[in-house]
Amino acid sequence: MTISAERPTETAAGTAAPAGPRRVSWTNRPGWMSQHLGTALVLAFLGYLLGHWWGNHIAGNYHYINGASGQNSVADFLALLLMVVGWLVGIGALNYPIAKLFGREAVEEAPAKGMSRYFRYTLDHKVVGMQYVVGTLLFLFTGGLLAMAIRTELLNPTVHIFNPGTYIEIVSEHGTIMMMMATSVVVGPLGNYLVPLMIGSRRMAFPRIEAFSFWIFSAGYMVIFSALFYGGFPTGWTGYAPLQNQAGPGMISYLFGFAVIGMGMIAAGFNIAVTIINYRAPGMTWSRVPMFVWSILATASLLTLATPVLFSAGLFGILDHVVLTSLYVNEHGGSSYLWENLFWFFGHPEVYIMALPGFGIVAEIVPVFTRKPLFAYKVAAAGMMGVALLSFFVWQHHLFQSGINPDMRPLFMLTTELISIPTGFIYLVGMGSLYKSKMRLEIPMLFSLALYFNFLIGGITGVFLSDVPVNVTVHGSFFVLSHFHYTIMGGLIFAFMAGLYYWLPKMTGYMMNKKLGLWHFWTMFIFFNMTFFPMFIIGLLGQPRRVFEYAHGLQGLNDFSSISAFCLGASFLLFFWNLMYSMIINPKKAPANPWDSLGLEWQTANPVPLYNFERIPVIVTEPYRYSEPGAPAYADFGGGGSDGGSSGAVGSSVEE
């Protein structure tokens, strides 16, 4: 492997680098002789083989590791570990960290031209954003296909399409893939692409960490997918121990997959949080930050701080499998409660990782299409941060019936219900913005309104769930399942769609087709509700989650739900068709600012130049000053001066 870094060419005065021929790094070099997706795949495959061989070599004789079960966890784990390492080496993620050992610094160079930069370790946040679009959609469609399989099995209470082991495998993979996808579905594509544009920055704070976050995210996809090769894992996405300890090698894919995805989440959140804090354009005080950026900041802090707990929990699980520690096994001094606590301590903030970006998107979109300023800006920001903060104090509400600290239940019931106060802020903001507005029902607005509709149901049922007496009946049933599909799919995925319809014209330069978009919206909205609303009733009538057999009396409702689910799947095909049609088959060039937005991201040229802004804008006023005659423009692109532009960055006060 060759080191991509090179000696910087600056002069002592730190002025602009002199022009001259430069070596191009391996990640940017044109042609096959370079580091790209292909080398990553090859090295990942070789790493996998090497790891397997190595594991069998060192542990093949250990009776307790592979004696009676015939499975060598060491080999299974090392194979996956070296697969990921090979993937990172192949794509070039390790070039720079290795170069640093020699005191070198990389020069930031323009990414490769053309399509090939999308298949490389590219440092441009816009390219990373587009990579994430494809990556998350891949996750989404894989998980969606598995959902179709689940609904097919549930068509009949006792006649089975899949055998129960396969069914559990499908359920578990669906849950895990969707959860992994949902942690990044907005932060990855839209967060990475738009945050620098919306805060008036030319770059991310740590572009390599950003690129790393995507490539490790895609490695996570391979790892979690590899569970299928091993017969899957039987635990659902929550991976409860000690069932986890009992499971076969597919479980290692789950644990390691979550650890890998966790690294990606930490990296993505870390970079974005630091960027938002430090790289806001001059004049962009905290009261002038766009609401989407607020939500991404709240999400990024949760990603950075909550995910390490998941990483540790996954590490413990891997150790339990690979070296036979007993952290989760009661009989050997461990505790199954330990996993439940660690997992949900991460898991609940994660739920808000999946809700907050959705709130941000709609708060960003609603003012544009109502032609009104956002109602109660500060309340909205406080709501986002309040949700983020409170989310660390509610995790035990997943464990109300578990027997863990039962006397603490009133406290967690209180904290859980308190979280609906900041969530209510989001509704105040949304509903207030509709008042006497001039609503334009474009596709993004429709999806935003659908979020308010769906999330209301999801949120209210959340209050039911948080109430311990009611929780006795609904815990672990289809009621819960419906509740979180209403919040995550009805909230986040609808918001993601709103965001795609809204921002794709900026990201790709082409408009999404409105007619197809309308079809997509209405089918998705109607069939989403038809799929998941009956599940509240199914759950109340006593159907637990993740079962392949259920009461004969519930077949009607289940069939209704299943058939609606197939239609919902079809509506995603419509979306996919619209995407292909509008972006590739019959692209229609988008106007520079198709929605008449005042947002900073629409003020820069289209396609966005490599460094985003010709001049760093100076923010002169609050965002969202729609319908205000004589309001100053949000940003001043003229001067580019930085004087007086304290953006709240720690700036020069920092000790160097």
Add this chain to the structure above:
Amino acid sequence: MTDTYKDSTAPNATPEEREFEFRSHIGSIWTGGRLAIGVATFMYASLAFAYFYLRSSNNSHLWRIPGQLAPLYYGWTILICMLVMAGLGMYGHSRLRKGFTNDFQVAGWTGVAAGLIALFFQIWELVVLPFYPGSSGYASTFVAFVVMNIMTIVFATYWLETAVARSLRLRKELGGTRPELSSAHTARSFRANVSSMSYYLGYVGIISIGFFLMFYVQ
């Protein structure tokens, strides 16, 4: 750990813009260093949680088999090496601020050596453990701690090493100007990086004492 500063290569950036972006960059190093401490804190907190949770639940009376203790000499060696690394990193930083690059470099290299020794003993300790990993809750958490500590040592040593290596190369790049005095952006960025690093090393020192007390003191 941070990208040391490069000027924005936006072709037509004005000096003011460069200065602005540079300040943002310095701020990022500051914020990033603190956030990295936050990440590590949550990781170690989950380990500490596991430790105290298993200890208090004492399932099957197997929190700890009487007399079970990790090799104490290894523990002391690792602790002292880590403290030496942390101390030298922080000392080097303070010397650098006073203008003594050579002191920083000597302290840094020594610190790296201490880190590598700690790493060696931390890995080798697994081979001489007097208990098997699943024998008790303590044994299990100890193995988890070792793995986590290996990651920390690797990361801290890496950061220290890259900083020292950078200081050597920087002197060449700056044409002999000493990095502790230069007002060049790269030099100022380097100093901000060392500052964040020294905070992080201080944090590692505290963590290593805390976990030493948890795991090696009965």
Add this chain to the structure above:
Amino acid sequence: MNNEPRHMRRIVTAWVIASVIGDLLWWFLVGPHIPPGNMTESAHWNQFDFNVLAVTAIPVVFMVWLWMGYALVNWRDKPGVPDPVGGEAAKAPYRVQAAWISITSIVVIAAAIYGTVALIGDHGSGGGEGPNPVWAPEGAVAANTAAIQGKATWSPAGHQPLVVQVIAQQWKFTYRYPAFGGMETSRLILPVGTDVVFDVTSLDVIHDFWAYQLSVKADANPGVNNVAFADTHQTGQFMVRCDELCGIWHGAMYNSGRILSKTAFMAWATKTEAQNASNTKYLPPFAWTYTPDANGASGGLYPDGNVTPYSPYDTYGAKQPAS
């Protein structure tokens, strides 16, 4: 020039009417049919609790829906519609924000307080309360302690709590009746008008004992006693399901139970005790771990005992290197 319709008055009127109708419909038509029904005290109160939350939620839902519907109809961008107000005039009125925040806070905190009262007043509402339940019916804890010590009794006369141990294993529930010689059965039969104490435990992974119509739900954890209570009110059949994913046959882990009159229960129990006597004598006393357990002879994953001094060969059973 004030021909602008009075939006707020319209919306509020419609909302009040809709909410009152919705709440009344719910309370009288839907509410009585909400699970889990009336088979036990907890079931009754949990149903009541659900309905209290529902009539609180209905006005909230209607408020948002009506507001959105009204906005969709009236505040659309049509030709000739004046621009909405911007600037200072569009600033969110402070009193609206304050009112919203106060009202949501009051509702939410009231819900939490009400939930707490319901939980404590109803002895844990049928949920799992861990090994040392803090909210228990009178005499239940004493009865449970007696049962654990092997001194359980029960007779149809009086109001003696009945202790039942629920043993979850992959993939079946079995039930032990300490008061009847410690017999173990596959079916859960209970007497009516009795405080039942469930000692829920698992022999392997985490299961969840969900007696649906009884409104009892408690996780079955290996080596842990998770206690839940039910005060039976009606005779009839109920369903027991496993509610925590426990592996491949999780979906098939269910059966039905029955609440009988006290005398019928006594007759059943006496008969079954006699029938099972030949097997009951082999069962261990009331316990949370049966042997062989996770370490056990056939299924163990971990090495038996503690291997000292440490040797990877001894521990993991690898072939000794040729010396």
Add this chain to the structure above:
Amino acid sequence: MTMSGRLGAVLGLFVIAVGLIIWVLMGLLTPGTPEGVVNYVGSSAPGQPVNLTLQTVGTIGFGDHPTWVSYLARTPQGEWVHDTTWQLPADTLINVTIYQYDSGGPLRNQEFGQVTGTVGNYETVNGKTIRAFNSYSGAGVGHTFTVPALGINVPLIANSASTLCGFAPCHVSSAHQLIHFSFKTPARTGEYHWQCFIPCGLGYLYGNGGPMSTQGFMGGFLDVVSQ
């Protein structure tokens, strides 16, 4: 490229991608687990008892998991197959014969030492009638044949021989316990889950992983159909 060209390219790639995904998913979702159904319906005249012959073996010796314990079934044609879903006629007497080749130990839950749900609530082991078996005696219990929904539970007494057959199908000349019992299938058709309740998945926590958690080894369905 022209618009129709792009259309064709997208559609073509789409079809290929979908085909690939479905092929991969379907291929991966069911590896190594026997999916077959052994049909006993019609093996005897309607209303007449049906014979179901099974064997349990400690290590199956072939396939993806040669070290795993397993049930095998003999088809009406007399061939031993590695399938655990058996199609039986409804409301019919089933005469079960089990050749138990595996060793055993004490039951984790002695409840499963009691014979229930069979005709007469007993089984015969090598001709001896058993109603409840003390699993702490002798070599213990090797496996059980249990159908929770039908209340059937039959402990299969362990084989105490020192050498065990380790490659299925075992020949009757290997040491074994011969177990007979009968039960009646329910009138209501459907798939009834049966499984072994001895944690016999060696090398897995609690002994319930591996073969216990994979259909085709120690659990399956009685697929009861109308005749």
